[in-house]
Amino acid sequence: MRFQLSADQRALQVAVRELLARRFDGEALRAAVDQPGLDRALWRELGAAGFFALQVPEADGGVGLGLPEAVLVFEEAGRVLLPGPLVATHLAAGKVDGVAEGEVVVADVDRDGLVEWLEEADVVRGDAAGAVPLRSVDPLTPLHRVPGARACAVDPVAVLLTAAEQLGTATRACELAVQHARTREQFGQPIGAFQAVKHLCARMLVRTETARAAVYAAAVTADPLDIAAARLLADEAAERGARDCLQVHGGMGFTWECEVQLHVKRAWVRARRAGGGAESEESLAVDLLA
Incomplete structure (x- = not known):
């Protein structure tokens, strides 16, 4: 397809x-x-x-x-x-x-x-x-x-739109990492020439594109289980991608002036929104056991 x-x-x-x-x-x-x-x-x-x-x-x-x-x-x-x-x-x-x-x-x-x-x-x-x-x-x-808030049903659309935002962060983190790897030089060559950095960027791209396929497919089917799977993949792509982007940037990635640290923090906060990953994991587990 x-x-x-x-x-x-x-x-x-x-x-x-x-x-x-x-x-x-x-x-x-x-x-x-x-x-x-x-x-x-x-x-x-x-x-x-x-x-x-x-x-x-x-x-x-x-x-x-x-x-x-x-x-x-x-x-x-x-x-x-x-x-x-x-x-x-x-x-x-x-x-x-x-x-x-x-x-x-x-x-x-x-x-x-x-x-x-x-x-x-x-x-x-x-x-x-x-x-x-x-x-x-x-x-x-x-x-x-809100202390003592009662748990309520999570809107699958809210879960999917949060996954879409996470996908955006994963995409941007990958872009920033590749850009930095091409321009930052160590030992007379761009750091992107080093195998360890290449592997970090490649893994970021694979996670991002896997999440993209899942999020786009869930948007077409609107199936709650597809949405749950897309959310888990998007959360992983955003959180791990932003963290790996931070690694590519080295110490400067942690500085207040650097955009990367903002993506890391937003990915963490979003991952706990709309039920978080635990809700999606539970939905998929129930389906598999059934």
């Missing part, structure tokens, strides 16, 4: 990448780290571009596209570390007034009581009473936890 994106899907992917390159480039990323907070102007621009209304039917004022297109868009968002409760707000479009246009920000209380961007949210889905702030490892993802 040969799976390829359609011309329209590629055009959407390019358009989103160009929008984000214009509105959330490396300089904007650094500014967001230095001065945390949700950029409402950017949020409204995303709404105007159809980011949140992508899956809302045209009859209801949305874009009328499907889950595969949403996955492509969220992959691009993950690639640039776009901050904000993107998944929660996207899923609320068409259900909460003002969300589709980017005028309203929505946060979700997940099954473990974790809430992203609670203080910036206009609407919170779930009971956030008694939420206490946490010190987030990711400076671009403020967190709260």
